[in-house]
Each structure stands twice: as structure tokens, then as C-alpha cells.
Amino acid sequence: MTTVDDVAYLYLDLLQELDLRDVTLVGVSLGAWIAAELAVKSTERLAKLVLANPVGIKVGSRETRDIADFFAMSDDEFNAAAFADPAIAVRDYKSMLEAQVLRVAKNREAFARFAWSPFMHNPKLSSRLHRVNVPTLFLWGSQDRIVSQDYGRAYCAAVPGARFELIEAAGHFPHIEQPEIFAAKVLDFMEYDGSSRRVAGAGR
Amino acid sequence: MRVYHFTEQPYPDAWEDHTESLRVTLPNRRVDPVIAANLLNRYYDEWVLADELGLDVMVNEHHQTATCMSATSIVALSVLARITKRARILILGYPIGHRTDPLRVAEELAMVDLVSRGRLDMGFIKGVPYEFACSNQNAVGVMDRFWDAHDFIIKAMTTHDGPFNWESENFHYRQVNIWPRPYQQPHPPVWSTTASRGNARVLGERGYVMSVLGSGYSTRPVYDAYREGYKAAGRGMAPADRFGYLGLISVAATEQKARERAEIIATYLRSGEHVAPAFKNPPGYLSVEDNARLLRGQTAPRSVTKDGRKIDMRKGSVQELIDAAVMFCGTPDQVFEQITDFADYCGGVGNLLMMGHAGTLSHAETVDNLTVFAKEVLPRLKTYRQPTLDDAIAAA
Numbered sequence: 001m002t003t004v005d006d007v008a009y010l011y012l013d014l015l016q017e018l019d020l021r022d023v024t025l026v027g028v029s030l031g032a033w034i035a036a037e038l039a040v041k042s043t044e045r046l047a048k049l050v051l052a053n054p055v056g057i058k059v060g061s062r063e064t065r066d067i068a069d070f071f072a073m074s075d076d077e078f079n080a081a082a083f084a085d086p087a088i089a090v091r092d093y094k095s096m097l098e099a100q101v102l103r104v105a106k107n108r109e110a111f112a113r114f115a116w117s118p119f120m121h122n123p124k125l126s127s128r129l130h131r132v133n134v135p136t137l138f139l140w141g142s143q144d145r146i147v148s149q150d151y152g153r154a155y156c157a158a159v160p161g162a163r164f165e166l167i168e169a170a171g172h173f174p175h176i177e178q179p180e181i182f183a184a185k186v187l188d189f190m191e192y193d194g195s196s197r198r199v200a201g202a203g204r
Numbered sequence: 205m206r207v208y209h210f211t212e213q214p215y216p217d218a219w220e221d222h223t224e225s226l227r228v229t230l231p232n233r234r235v236d237p238v239i240a241a242n243l244l245n246r247y248y249d250e251w252v253l254a255d256e257l258g259l260d261v262m263v264n265e266h267h268q269t270a271t272c273m274s275a276t277s278i279v280a281l282s283v284l285a286r287i288t289k290r291a292r293i294l295i296l297g298y299p300i301g302h303r304t305d306p307l308r309v310a311e312e313l314a315m316v317d318l319v320s321r322g323r324l325d326m327g328f329i330k331g332v333p334y335e336f337a338c339s340n341q342n343a344v345g346v347m348d349r350f351w352d353a354h355d356f357i358i359k360a361m362t363t364h365d366g367p368f369n370w371e372s373e374n375f376h377y378r379q380v381n382i383w384p385r386p387y388q389q390p391h392p393p394v395w396s397t398t399a400s401r402g403n404a405r406v407l408g409e410r411g412y413v414m415s416v417l418g419s420g421y422s423t424r425p426v427y428d429a430y431r432e433g434y435k436a437a438g439r440g441m442a443p444a445d446r447f448g449y450l451g452l453i454s455v456a457a458t459e460q461k462a463r464e465r466a467e468i469i470a471t472y473l474r475s476g477e478h479v480a481p482a483f484k485n486p487p488g489y490l491s492v493e494d495n496a497r498l499l500r501g502q503t504a505p506r507s508v509t510k511d512g513r514k515i516d517m518r519k520g521s522v523q524e525l526i527d528a529a530v531m532f533c534g535t536p537d538q539v540f541e542q543i544t545d546f547a548d549y550c551g552g553v554g555n556l557l558m559m560g561h562a563g564t565l566s567h568a569e570t571v572d573n574l575t576v577f578a579k580e581v582l583p584r585l586k587t588y589r590q591p592t593l594d595d596a597i598a599a600a
Contacts, residue, residue, distance in 0.1 A: 002345075072337060072482050093499040105495035109344060112487035116342040 004030075004056070004114050004122060008037035015045045022047040024190050028175050029053055029146075030111065030120075036159075039136075040128040049132065050186055051155070052139040053172050055147060057126040058118075059154045067120045068146045071112070082172040084143040129158040136162040137189045141170030141177065163189075205547070205554060205585040208262040208294050209254035209574060210450070211561035212472065213247045213280070215240060218270035225480040227269040227334050240273060248283055250561060250570050255288035257578035262294040262557055267302075267338040271475050278312045285320035293320055296395055296415060296448075296557070297329030301346040302339035306353040307377055310360035314386045322387035325413070327395035328354055334483035344488030349374045354394075356380075361391040395448065401429035408433025408442060415448030415557060418473075418517050420507040420528035423449065427550055444552030444590035451546075452531040452559045455539045455577045465573060466522045466533040471563035473517050473530070510549070536580030543581075544588055552590040 001007060011034065015023065023046050027035030033056030039049050060066045070078050079086035093101050115121075138156040140149055149166075156164040165185060170177035218234045219226055251261045263280040266272035274280055277295050284293050293316070303309055317324040330350045336343045352374045359368065360382050367379040386392055395413040398404050407414045408430035416423055427447055434442040452473070454466035485498065506514040509527040517530045525531035529546040532539045547553040560577065561570040 071486060072480075074481050077482075094501055098496065098500075101496045101499050102492060104499060105492045108495070109487045109492055112342060113344040116344065117340050 002113060004034055004037050007034050007114065008041060011038050012042060021045055024048040024050065024186070026050040026186055027052065027054065029055060029172060030115065032056070033115075033120075033122075033125075036125065036129065036132070037122065039134065040125065040131045043132065043134045046134045048190060049134055049136040050139060050189060051136065052174055052182070053141055053144050053147060053152065054138070054155060055115075055120040056122060057129070057155055057158070058121050058123055059126075059151050066147065066151055069119065070146060071116075081145040084141065084169050084171045084177055088177065126158055129155075130160060132159045132162075135189075135192075137185070138162055138164045139174055139182065139185060140164065140166050141172060141174035142166045142168050143170065144172040146172040205444075205543075205556055205588055205590070206260055206292065207556045207558050207577075207582055207585065208260040208292070209251065209560045210262040210264070210557050211247055211250065211559065211570075212264060212266070212272040213244060213274045214472075214475075214563065215243060215270045215273050216471070216564045219475055219478070224478070225483070226271055226475055226478040227266075227480075228337050228483050229480060230268070230270055234270065244273060246567055247561070248280075248287065250567070250574065251284055251291075252287055253571060254560070254574055254578075255291040257574060258582060259558070259574065259578055260292040260294065261288060262296055264296060265299060266332070267335045271472075278316070281313075281316045281324070282319070285316045285323070288320075288323075291323065292325055293323050294325040294327060294395065294557075296325075296327030297397060298327060299331030299335070299339075300328050300353040300357070301330030301350045302335060302341050303353065304341070306356045306375060307360065307380065307382070309353070310357045311382050313357070313392065314361060314382055314384060317386040317388055317392050318384055320387075322392075324386075324388070324392040325395055326392040327397070327413075327415070328357075329397055333486055333489045334479050336486045336489065337483050342488065343486040346488065358391060358394075361386050399426065401426055404429040405433035405436075408435075408446075409437040411437065411439055411446070413446055413448055413555065415450060415555065417450040418507055418528075418530045420515070420517075420530050421510050421512075421546075421549065422508040423529075423550055431551075443554065444547075445554035447550065447553050448555035448557055449546070449550070449553045450557035450559065451529065451543075452525070452533075452562065453539065453573070453577060454531065454533040455536055455573060455581060457535065457576065459534050459538065462534050462538075463522060465565065465569055466525075466531060468565045468569070469559065469562045470522055470525060470531065472559065473525070474519070475563070476518055510545075536576060539577070540581050540584050543585065547588070548591055548595070551595075554590065556585070 025035045025046055032051040032054030035049060035051060036054060036056055055067050058066060068081055079089040083089045136159045138152055140152045153164060156162045167174040167178050167181055175182045215235060254261050261284055263274060263277055265274045265277035267275055277298055281295055300309060313326055330346045352372050356370055356375055360380055367381040370377045370380055393413060395415060396407055397415050404414060404426045414430050416426055431442045452469050454462045454469050456462040456465060507517045507528040507530050508514055515524045515528040526533050532542045560574050
């Protein structure tokens with residue numbers, strides 16, 4: 001697997017293998033990109049879609065950097081851009097279990113494997129978002145400095161009928177900084193027309 | 205022993221008052237085009253001198269950095285192919301892990317080999333970590349891409365019966381048939397570099413020339429891994445000409461003069477530290493296990509002296525660099541002793557890559573350095589008896 005496309009097919013296979021139906025699919029950041037790629041391929045097993053601070057499309061001109069080049073940032077710079085409160089993101093790797101540190105290293109490599117170039121997006125995705133035919137909610141940590149709110153609103157406008165809601169005091173990962181508000185918004189959205197309560201996370 | 209003169213073709217004015225990274229992000233406003241032109245032409249003059257003095261020559265390439273203005277090695281190779289007369293011309297290395305088009309690499313190198321009438325040594329490397337930001341190539345999978353590009357280039361150079369097809373994971377061509385083809389048959393000698401035993405063994409199996417940089421008295425295990433691979437492939441004992449070592453060299457009539465010169469040359473190592481941290485280690489360049497070790501604060505390997513002290517070559521004193529065989533420095537007698545002592549320890553070094561210029565070393569100093577070396581040290585290295593297998597085992 002080398003692309004987000006591959007990962008989206010993996011999750012589609014998983015939905016089929018587990019025979020899940022009426023699924024509300026929730027993704028954050030790269031996970032939201034995977035969720036969007038999955039939804040443009042097939043919404044057969046989906047009831048609803050929640051995309052929180054998604055990446056995955058190109059909005060600006062060729063000389064506009066839509067998505068901050070976090071591979072060019074130090075840890076401190078990344079935390080300042082990605083979190084409303086950077087202090088909560090600081091990790092002490094020396095006190096973490098070896099397996100946890102290995103996982104951090106693996107995740108970092110996975111980001112590069114799937115999204116080094118084109119950087120954090122699929123040039124084809126925007127023109128396919130019209131295919132998303134399930135109710136879709138965009139959640140947006142209002143202090144995200146990895147991707148701007150304008151980017152999020154443009155993304156939302158490309159998905160038919162999608163709603164856009166802000167989460168204050170949160171950055172690129174609102175589920176980490178405001179987990180209760182995040183969960184409440186997802187649950188409200190699941191209930192608003194009475195469909196399924198099943199939630200499948202697409203990771204971060 | 206062959207000796208190749210090497211300079212990174214630096215633009216040293218830029219690091220006199222810089223405050224941050226010398227690489228990747230340093231604005232090129234800092235380059236005065238006239239000074240750059242003068243420097244590049246001067247470096248070519250020094251390579252011509254090396255050629256006249258009986259030395260071989262080596263060039264390299266880096267990107268977006270004041271430490272090395274050679275942004276594409278094909279330019280220096282092309283110029284040197286034409287203006288030198290007898291020297292071997294080594295590119296170490298051509299960063300095929302960064303190149304999108306290995307067909308172009310095969311065509312370029314074949315032409316350089318022809319213009320030089322068969323003097324090209326063709327060193328391939330994957331490329332340094334901080335330049336994946338420049339090329340935008342993915343460091344994930346770079347070794348697979350390296351070998352794929354290598355296999356393609358060799359096949360392109362050695363296929364003489366019309367087009368062949370190449371549709372791999374990384375590269376797609378349907379009518380490959382390069383014109384012209386290289387002068388040396390079946391292809392110019394292949395070199396590469398490594399610091400790892402695993403890669404050294406692979407290079408040994410293929411019988412390529414392997415060079416290492418600045419590993420000092422921890423070089424032997426890497427050479428031995430190469431020897432194992434060489435032997436396992438049925439080639440017997442690897443001769444000394446399969447091994448290269450890059451060392452900084454300062455030689456002068458007096459030890460004091462050589463030490464003064466060495467302080468300037470050592471700025472090459474010290475400038476290497478100025479890279480913004482995020483660019484030093486792109487994901488995928490090192491293994492997940494090595495990255496986890498780095499996250500936990502375990503430091504990178506150091507150079508080792510003959511008596512087992514660990515030296516940080518980016519910060520070490522000239523004496524420490526000499527002790528670690530990162531630098532060979534002193535009078536001709538001293539430098540000859542240091543080099544041959546080190547070659548004995550290695551079990552043989554057939555190719556010494558001599559950084560004879562670095563940093564702000566002036567033209568006059570560089571000329572003197574090269575001339576003293578070529579006249580006083582090189583003739584003795586030419587007759588130096590490389591260790592036999594028995595010598596090598598005894599030294600180990």
C-alpha cells in the first residue's frame with residue numbers, strides 16, 4: 001500500500017468483511033481524507049459521514065500552500081500550528097514504552113508513504129466529491145494552523161448538502177483537544193434524522 | 205593506491221554570518237553571482253592542476269546549499285571530461301534516489317564517458333536526507349528505487365540490440381535504446397558509498413567499489429562485511445582497489461603550516477551541522493527502529509580513534525580528527541605514515557578520496573596542498589604494498 005486510495009479500498013473491504021451497514025464514518029485529518037476517498041468510491045454501507053479538519057484536496061493556486069509543510073517543521077513548530085494549546089501535545093519519548101515510540105515512528109513514516117507527494121492531497125479528489133450522497137458534517141477546530149478554515153469551507157462546499165460546524169479552543173485535532181464537544185456533535189448529527197448509531201472510526 | 209582530489213565547490217562567504225540552516229532554506233540572495241562564477245572556475249583550475257600532478261579527480265552534487273554549489277554533477281563531469289587529460293573522473297555520487305528519470309542519467313553518463321575517452325567512474329548514491337525536501341522525492345522506499353534505477357541504468361548501457369521494455373514500480377519506459385553508448389565496456393566502473401554493514405555486503409556481492417566517509421577506526425567492520433559479500437558471490441578475496449576512503453588532507457613543508465591549513469579544511473565538517481532539524485531526517489530515510497532510537501535520545505554513531513575514543517567529527521579538534529583518521533595532516537612523512545597506518549588497519553585501501561580543498565582555503569593554499577601531496581606523498585603511496593590477506597587478519 002502506497003497511497004490513500006489503497007487505504008480507502010482496504011477500509012471498504014473491511015466494511016464488507018464485517019458486513020457493517022448504515023455506518024456513520026468519522027475521520028480526522030488524514031483519516032478524514034481516507035473517509036472522503038472511501039465515500040466517493042461507494043456509500044453503499046454508509047449512513048453518514050463526519051470529516052473533521054480533513055486534508056486531501058487542493059483548493060488554492062499552484063503557488064498557494066494549502067496545507068502547512070509539517071515535514072519542514074520541528075516538533076515545537078508543529079505543535080504550535082496543530083494545537084490550540086501546544087502544551088498538551090508535548091511528548092516525553094524517553095518515558096514512553098518502546099512499543100509506543102515505535103508506533104510514533106511508524107505513523108510518521110506512514111504519513112510520508114501515503115502523502116509525501118502530491119503533498120497531503122489527491123488532485124483528483126475535489127472533482128469526485130459530488131458523488132458523496134450521504135449526509136455529511138464538517139467539524140473544524142477553529143484554531144487549526146495546518147489547514148485554514150477557508151480551506152475547510154471550500155472542501156465543505158464541494159460535498160452536496162454538507163454542514164459546517166466550528167469547535168472552539170481546538171486546532172487540527174479537535175477530537176483530542178475537545179473530545180466531549182466533538183463526541184456530542186457527532187452524536188447530534190447521527191440523531192438528527194434518526195438513522196444508525198453505529199460509529200466506525202477511520203483513525204487520525 | 206589511487207588518490208582523487210575532491211572539493212565540494214563551496215560558497216563559504218555565506219556562512220560567515222548566517223544564523224540558521226546553511227542548507228535547503230538559505231535564500232540564494234546570499235550568492236553574489238560574480239563571486240560564485242570566480243569560485244567555480246577556480247575549482248576547475250585546481251582539478252586541472254590535480255590532473256597535471258598525477259592525481260585523479262572527484263566531484264559530487266548537493267542541492268540548495270552554500271556548502272556545495274555543484275547542484276548537478278553532470279556540469280562538472282562534462283567540463284572535466286573535456287579539460288582534464290589523463291585523470292580518472294569520479295562522480296560520488298550521482299543521487300539516483302532523487303532522480304525522476306534514470307534514462308537521462310544513463311544518457312548523460314555515457315556521453316561523459318565518451319568525451320573523456322573512458323575515464324569515468326560512476327558512483328551512485330541514494331542521496332542525503334535533507335535533500336528529499338528539495339527534490340520532493342519520497343524517502344520512503346528510496347533503497348528500492350535506488351536499485352531499480354541502478355538496474356535500469358546498467359541495462360540501458362549494456363543493451364546493444366535495440367529497444368527494451370522497462371515497467372517497474374518506479375519507472376516506465378517502452379523503447380529504451382540509448383545513443384551513444386559508453387566508451388568503457390561493458391560499462392564504466394560502478395561505485396557507491398555506505399556506512400552500514402548490510403549495504404556493504406550487498407555491494408560486495410556485486411563487486412562494486414565501496415567508499416566510506418569519515419568513519420575512521422570503525423571502518424574495518426564495514427569493509428569486512430563487503431569482503432564477506434564479495435567472497436560469498438564466488439569472487440574470492442576482495443582486492444584493495446574495491447575500497448575507497450574519503451579523508452580530509454592537509455600537507456605542508458612544516459607541521460605548523462599543515463595544522464593552520466587543517467583548521468580551515470575542518471570547517472567542511474563543522475558547516476555540515478547547520479541544517480534545520482526537520483530536514484535532517486525525513487520519514488522513511490532511516491528504519492522505524494532507528495527512528496525510535498533517535499526519538500528516545502540515543503545519538504548517532506561517532507567516529508572512533510585508533511585507541512577507541514569516540515569523536516564527534518562535526519566538533520572535534522584537528523588533533524582528534526587526525527587520531528580518528530578523519531583527517532590526514534602534517535608533513536609529507538607524517539601524512540604518508542598516517543595514511544598507510546590506516547590502510548593497514550583497514551586491510552587495504554585502494555582509493556583515497558582526498559578532500560584537498562574545503563571551506564575558505566585560498567587558491568594559493570590549495571595549490572600548495574595539492575602540489576606537496578602529489579610530489580612528496582603520492583609517489584610513495586603508488587609503491588605502498590597493500591596488506592595481504594594474512595596481514596589484514598593479523599592487523600584485525
